[in-house]
Amino acid sequence: MPRTDRVMDLLELLRGRGAVGVGALADELGVSRRTILRDLATLRARGLPVTGEAGPGGGVRLEAERGVTAVHLALDEVVSLWLAARLSRAASDLPWGDAARRGLAKLLASLPRERARDLRALCRRVVVGPPASERVRGATGRPPPELLSRFEAAFLGGRGLAFAYVDAAGRRSERRIEPHGLLVQPPAWYLLARDLDRGEPRTFRMDRVSAPRLLAEVAFRPDPAVVAANLPAGVDWQPLGT
Amino acid sequence: MPRTDRVMDLLELLRGRGAVGVGALADELGVSRRTILRDLATLRARGLPVTGEAGPGGGVRLEAERGVTAVHLALDEVVSLWLAARLSRAASDLPWGDAARRGLAKLLASLPRERARDLRALCRRVVVGPPASERVRGATGRPPPELLSRFEAAFLGGRGLAFAYVDAAGRRSERRIEPHGLLVQPPAWYLLARDLDRGEPRTFRMDRVSAPRLLAEVAFRPDPAVVAANLPAGVDWQPLGT
DNA sequence: CTGGACAGTGACGGAAACTGTCACCATGCC
DNA sequence: GGCATGGTGACAGTTTCCGTCACTGTCCAG
Numbered sequence: 001m002p003r004t005d006r007v008m009d010l011l012e013l014l015r016g017r018g019a020v021g022v023g024a025l026a027d028e029l030g031v032s033r034r035t036i037l038r039d040l041a042t043l044r045a046r047g048l049p050v051t052g053e054a055g056p057g058g059g060v061r062l063e064a065e066r067g068v069t070a071v072h073l074a075l076d077e078v079v080s081l082w083l084a085a086r087l088s089r090a091a092s093d094l095p096w097g098d099a100a101r102r103g104l105a106k107l108l109a110s111l112p113r114e115r116a117r118d119l120r121a122l123c124r125r126v127v128v129g130p131p132a133s134e135r136v137r138g139a140t141g142r143p144p145p146e147l148l149s150r151f152e153a154a155f156l157g158g159r160g161l162a163f164a165y166v167d168a169a170g171r172r173s174e175r176r177i178e179p180h181g182l183l184v185q186p187p188a189w190y191l192l193a194r195d196l197d198r199g200e201p202r203t204f205r206m207d208r209v210s211a212p213r214l215l216a217e218v219a220f221r222p223d224p225a226v227v228a229a230n231l232p233a234g235v236d237w238q239p240l241g242t
Numbered sequence: 243m244p245r246t247d248r249v250m251d252l253l254e255l256l257r258g259r260g261a262v263g264v265g266a267l268a269d270e271l272g273v274s275r276r277t278i279l280r281d282l283a284t285l286r287a288r289g290l291p292v293t294g295e296a297g298p299g300g301g302v303r304l305e306a307e308r309g310v311t312a313v314h315l316a317l318d319e320v321v322s323l324w325l326a327a328r329l330s331r332a333a334s335d336l337p338w339g340d341a342a343r344r345g346l347a348k349l350l351a352s353l354p355r356e357r358a359r360d361l362r363a364l365c366r367r368v369v370v371g372p373p374a375s376e377r378v379r380g381a382t383g384r385p386p387p388e389l390l391s392r393f394e395a396a397f398l399g400g401r402g403l404a405f406a407y408v409d410a411a412g413r414r415s416e417r418r419i420e421p422h423g424l425l426v427q428p429p430a431w432y433l434l435a436r437d438l439d440r441g442e443p444r445t446f447r448m449d450r451v452s453a454p455r456l457l458a459e460v461a462f463r464p465d466p467a468v469v470a471a472n473l474p475a476g477v478d479w480q481p482l483g484t
Numbered sequence: 485c486t487g488g489a490c491a492g493t494g495a496c497g498g499a500a501a502c503t504g505t506c507a508c509c510a511t512g513c514c
Numbered sequence: 515g516g517c518a519t520g521g522t523g524a525c526a527g528t529t530t531c532c533g534t535c536a537c538t539g540t541c542c543a544g
Contacts, residue, residue: 002530003502004246004284012347018362022520032504037521042246054520055512077289077345084326104323149286211493213539244501245531264491274533279492296491297541486544493538502529510521 006031007039011062014043014050019059022052082123118156125155125181125227127192127237143189143206150212151191154179160196160218163209177202178220181227183237192230194220201229248273249281253304256285256292261301264294323349360398367397367423367469369434369479392454393433396421402438402460405451419444420462423469425479434472436462443471 049063177193291305419435
């Protein structure tokens, strides 16, 4: 992970957490103790009130911050949490995951109304399948974040999306699509779409997509039927959203 | 200037300023236009709503941060979400649950400082076991909410707890305990405690507890050793909190 | 409908920053 | 004293980063 990302993650970890050991942070971020200390120095240099205490029970902490900073949740974070809650519910057949769902509901309720509405609209078009039985080759488990945010913008704005795609055989092609939904089948994410050039439903594995861009000139209305048409029959697919 | 600092500066510049030209940002930060574009890509990849408009009068801007500001989460909600994130991470061996974990970290970051501290202190005394192999008879999967909040108050305030208990054989008794921790073994939750009358560690299934009340006159210091003493040996128990 | 202003992308080689390791000091608690 | 923890300095190998350049796409004005 690039240093910049790590330092920003570190800041988020420190926010709202009390004293944490440098070693724990190092493990959590997958980097050496020394590096964490350097990162902390960077934050201090920016004027953030990071203090440390030596001795057993010590640790570093972020003192009270001036001002209120809003936390921005990305689409994949919401989807993953939601999914996690459901997984854990399924895992132990009883109403175990209910508390997790309640927590999420509160989370959604705390968002500004528009953002919550958007997220709900998105989640209604997210379909969750059973984890892939075979290991999906090369799937990383997280779709490229900027592709997700493009998808978000395209879906919510009702605009087309264009991107470069490399299929399973390694052939590169340029695609123009209407994005109608997402399929999450751990560890891979798929785009459920209508191919504008071929005029038929298509599924694209998100980690094979690159250079996505909005097609301002293409307008469409998201259609659940396209999502359904992209799903193979006979499998227990479930919609994520309510 | 190191990239990390520049990116954080850039974010601060974008906050509280409307549309700015990439060229202007480049001058301001003493770096090339291309580099600014890369930095913007980094911010987008973190899920920040950075948008750009082409044409004269265009520029990039940070959309109003539509984020979480404050949520009140109950202990079981946090525990469940945390657990869910971990489960889903374990379920599909690779970084799948990372997004969930990040989301959760942000969520915790949005909590008021004291509440977050308390929740962390509590989570450090929550132990997660493997799901019960046999169906636990009558366990509902969620402990009585008012018992949880009493537990919270008692643990954080270092006070004793009294309640009525019905054991597996159906015998009713009145108990006075020091609450030292929780054991979560889906679908059941257990109280890990020291029994004040018997003077030894005891485990109580939470759905068999009723009429809990604080014992203002009993003060104690939460002790990890009592938690450990309540766990059967040879099982893979894991602490929830870090 | 043309030119210009501006966002955004891809590629590449030299330069700079970053990282892990190791040794060591300081501090607080038992 | 012994131990756990935060904090610093130095160094070499490696990774990342950066400016440059060429190009595409979009929007607006004239």
